[in-house]
Amino acid sequence: MEYVELYKLNNDGTQNTIAVCRLNESGIVTCEGAEILIKNLERNGIKNYSATDEQKLFFKDGLRFLEQLKFNFNSGYLNASDVKTN
Numbered sequence: 708m709e710y711v712e713l714y715k716l717n718n719d720g721t722q723n724t725i726a727v728c729r730l731n732e733s734g735i736v737t738c739e740g741a742e743i744l745i746k747n748l749e750r751n752g753i754k755n756y757s758a759t760d761e762q763k764l765f766f767k768d769g770l771r772f773l774e775q776l777k778f779n780f781n782s783g784y785l786n787a788s789d790v791k792t793n
Contacts, residue, residue, distance in 0.1 A: 711776045712788045713744070722786070730773060736766040753779040 710729040714722040726740030728748075738745045752763035755771070756778040764772045773790050780787040 708793045709770060709773055709790050710793065711773045711790055713740070713776070713780055714786045714788070716784050716786070728773060728776065730769055734769040736769060736772050738766075 708729055708731075710727055712724050713726040713728070715725045716722055724740070726738055726744055728736050728738040731737055738748065749766060752765040753772065753775055755762040755764045755775055757775070764775055766772060770790070776787040777789055
């Protein structure tokens with residue numbers, strides 16, 4: 708199963724995993740972890756940086772959603788991993 712980990716940077720330079728988003732057998736993403744972050748992802752979606760328009764991706768978009776997380780969460784404070792496989 709494919710998944711992406713979301714990390715938060717701590718003051719001492721270490722990172723904590725705050726959420727994990729996984730592709731389920733139905734091709735839909737489910738996330739566990741920081742509730743506020745997950746509710747925002749669910750409600751607002753994320754930007755599809757591979758599209759030329761202002762397209763948004765949501766959990767129902769499956770693997771495309773997971774692939775775009777690393778582009779949406781790429782800062783000094785909050786980062787997403789590449790898509791990993793179990």
